[in-house]
Amino acid sequence: MSTSPAPLATSIAIVGAGRLGGVLAAALRHAGLEVRGPFGRGDNLPASDVVLLCVPDAEIATAAKTARPQTRLLGHVSGVTPLDDVDFSIHPLQTFTGTETADAFHGIGAAIAGRTAEARATAESIARVLGARPFAVDDAHRAGYHAAASIASNLVLAVLDAAEQVARAAGIRPDESRELLAPLVGRTVDNWVRTGARQALTGPIARGDEATVHRQRNAVAAADPALLPLFDELCASTRVLARREPATVAAPTSTEARA
Template identity: 25%
Template structure:
């Protein structure tokens, strides 16, 4: 398979994949984005061609990335299909975690093959995306005769990969959202609780980062559930009751989220073996009562 790559959609992900593939020896034949400034960013980085339409990009390349927003993928596919811009033998790829490769199905009508290549990684900005994509773990699904193309890319990026059922993509993506997006929310909860005590936000973030990093290292080293520490893991119900008593003045939203997380944390502690079923039930009943109390008060 040729290493000629075209890109439709030059946002953070599209630009980053263009840069890292170019650095690994792929020829980026051209790029198109509705926003000219996005196109310019990629062109300036790797000196590739810019095209006025997605059709021109598609006709210029053997491997076509559609890296628009998830909501725009279908309309791009429809536009390319309606103008017969897909080519026989072409591999059409998207990098969405939530969408399966089937959203590219119309490309098959013209002899193209389809592939989803999703990096389990977060991209806060372009430079972080360029740094984070190499070495990532990717999920792969689509036409089996395209797997070699995806695997070759992942291996050149020094990453790893696994295959996934297309029908499972929404649930898979939900799991990724929990550990990436919702992690930020959980950390924000901790920051807010500490801010209430009078600790400045800047100092709170600085103080919590070593704790966060230590927890991640524990997960890397001993895995889950063994990485779980803290009062629930120890079966310390009195500390949890003190937390909840002090939190009654903080507002229903914080109490509700804390209690919901605590409820499920007790299940992890049971899996770890540091509390028994009776203790888990006690924790869960405590958190359930607090959530019910919050609901009644709202």
């Protein structure tokens, strides 16, 4: 049986004035909470019910030692760092530039964990007050979860940059290529969300048209030979994907059909 998260503490101090720290502080204030900070390195940290560390992973342990005497519950926003030095974690599953509005967390996922029931309930409450959807990720699976997030965001940008470079060699300006390719990227992602990668796959590899892939490879080599290893690895992975049996969806039961 699920239980409601504990009420949020009355005061939250944010440590870390980077991209996420600033946006998070603004969003929590907008939600009506008492927020202190974000504080930078060397700032005097006031006593608060909760301190949330929005610092680089390598700085969490040091920041935690400084913050611990000033709070009852200490958390971080890292997706990969375990809970060795804190009580809970909340990792917004989104990319931030620091310019987002207060509703930037609405509808996104937020990976949470806690060393105690109270700590986990606090992480869940923070996620919900931000409008995010909390889901549990324990320390044993944290690196895998974070790798999935990086593949879906950071590594995708490397692929898009490669596309931009090849388009530039074909005579298309970078700003124009981004504008032209964006609808294709968006539709591809929409199809993936609806059906999964195998059924969303189109193009020469899906059709078994290796002659076209070979011509594409020559064009990539002419644009920048350094891109060939990436192109070859992506093509190899896509061939595996194309051979994968499409996922089947079980027919609804009579009860489900009536729902």
